[in-house]
Amino acid sequence: MNALRRLATLLYGADPGLRRMLHYWAATCILYVICIGLLMLQVEQGLSDPDAAHGLVAFGACGAFAFYVLIRANAVFKLASDQLAVSQAAFSLICAVWAYTISGPLRAAMLTMAVVVIVFCMFALRPRQTLMLSAAAIVGMGVTMWWLQAHDPVRFPPATEFLTFGYLAGALVSTALLSGEMSKLRARTKRQKAELSDALETIKVLATVDELTSLINRRHMNQVLETEERRHAPGAEACIALIDIDFFKQVNDRYGHATGDAVLRCFSAAARASLRANDVLARWGGEEFLLMLPDAPVEDARAVLERMAERVAAMVVPGLDDGQRISFSAGLARRRSGESFADAINRADKALYQAKEAGRDRIVLAEAEVP
Incomplete structure (x- = not known):
């Protein structure tokens, strides 16, 4: 042969x-x-x-x-x-x-x-x-x-x-x-x-990408999470962060929805510039975003969010008053061994709520992750 x-x-x-x-x-x-x-x-x-x-x-x-x-x-x-x-x-x-x-x-x-x-x-x-x-x-x-x-x-x-x-x-x-x-x-x-x-190809993009921010949408993010959940090796670290832009409703009410859309676009650009190569950021809904950080210990994930906070604070958004600063609150959770991403997201959501209750413009680790 x-x-x-x-x-x-x-x-x-x-x-x-x-x-x-x-x-x-x-x-x-x-x-x-x-x-x-x-x-x-x-x-x-x-x-x-x-x-x-x-x-x-x-x-x-x-x-x-x-x-x-x-x-x-x-x-x-x-x-x-x-x-x-x-x-x-x-x-x-x-x-x-x-x-x-x-x-x-x-x-x-x-x-x-x-x-x-x-x-x-x-x-x-x-x-x-x-x-x-x-x-x-x-x-x-x-x-x-x-x-x-x-x-x-x-x-x-x-x-x-x-x-x-x-x-x-x-x-x-x-x-x-x-x-x-x-x-x-x-x-x-x-x-x-x-x-x-x-x-x-257009249909595929419309089905997976958020038109306003050019980030992947919630539906596609769920598929990414499912894939990562199957790939995730026992003992490997991964983190999930839920991010919410502070006082976004006030921006919309004061400056109008066009300026609010500009805030979302500028935020997505600044956030993406802060990510590592394999990190995935999605628009989760409204002014809320979900960040998946595969193969990242909590310290590295927090460093990414802090870098993101600095870039977001330095943004210049068309339509906002001079000196108007944009910030966000974030809840960060490390996915435990054998834990589903849905459970990790729930813990990150509780940490986000704590960040808002504590005055916003901060990153809060889920309770189980606090040293």
């Missing part, structure tokens, strides 16, 4: 993009092999010249190998994928024209291969490139048919060649036009997919 894997890596490489191009090449080679088998059957039935058929087989095999080398070593040649696709399509059209000239009474069947080549181009090339290849196929086949009927009118009657050319030109032009429509459809589908992705 390892030997087969190493052989596949040697033949196809490890890069996903390279492997995808070589898979397309392999699919083309399978089609070549089928066509060669049918051509050899024509030779056996006396419908095609053996020398001409063998020459076409050799030409096709050399071309397939050359394209394998170009694709496999594209890191050196640095050809764009559409350049390789155009080159392979042009090569296949040459093979189709050659097959037409040597297939005798079955030559009309060879025209289907030209149409198949253009259909392949619909998925790999831009509409303009497909249209140019269709035009090249029409011109190349037209010149070939004209030369054949001019030099061998018995085997290639002019009227038959003319009508055959008309059918081929109609099929190739129709296929090229359909390629343009398919390209538009793919572009529209891609655009709709991008719009849907953007809409889903």
Whole structure:
């Protein structure tokens, strides 16, 4: 199994993009092999010249190998994928024209291969490139048919060649036009997919982020707490703090809700600037915020809150009188081993109540945490 894997890596490489191009090449080679088998059957039935058929087989095999080398070593040649696709399509059209000239009474069947080549181009090339290849196929086949009927009118009657050319030109032009429509459809589908992705991202943000403060909301914070509760190793420390902006209702009543909103925005910015890398702050409701400090002893958690208090006190909030200072009260609790975050939040809430009762603008540890 390892030997087969190493052989596949040697033949196809490890890069996903390279492997995808070589898979397309392999699919083309399978089609070549089928066509060669049918051509050899024509030779056996006396419908095609053996020398001409063998020459076409050799030409096709050399071309397939050359394209394998170009694709496999594209890191050196640095050809764009559409350049390789155009080159392979042009090569296949040459093979189709050659097959037409040597297939005798079955030559009309060879025209289907030209149409198949253009259909392949619909998925790999831009509409303009497909249209140019269709035009090249029409011109190349037209010149070939004209030369054949001019030099061998018995085997290639002019009227038959003319009508055959008309059918081929109609099929190739129709296929090229359909390629343009398919390209538009793919572009529209891609655009709709991008719009849907953007809409889903917007919905996700609206469902998890508080629009005013840009902090995560209560709903998402509960999910974060559940995840942290599952992750929390026995003995590891984590702290929870409930924070309430002091006298926020008075700010709203005196300065208006627009200024109150500015206070909330400025507070969230100052608070986030005080956090450690893994700390999570959420708007818990109104002017109340919940802070989770994972892997933090009580001393470190208190230091974060004190740093936050200094930044909040230094805030300049548009709309407030000069000298108007914003402060907050906080209740801090260490989550005990095996304790749910809901219970830790309840203890932090009681500590917050004590902070308010004691005059606000202070941090109070839950009773069990006081030395």
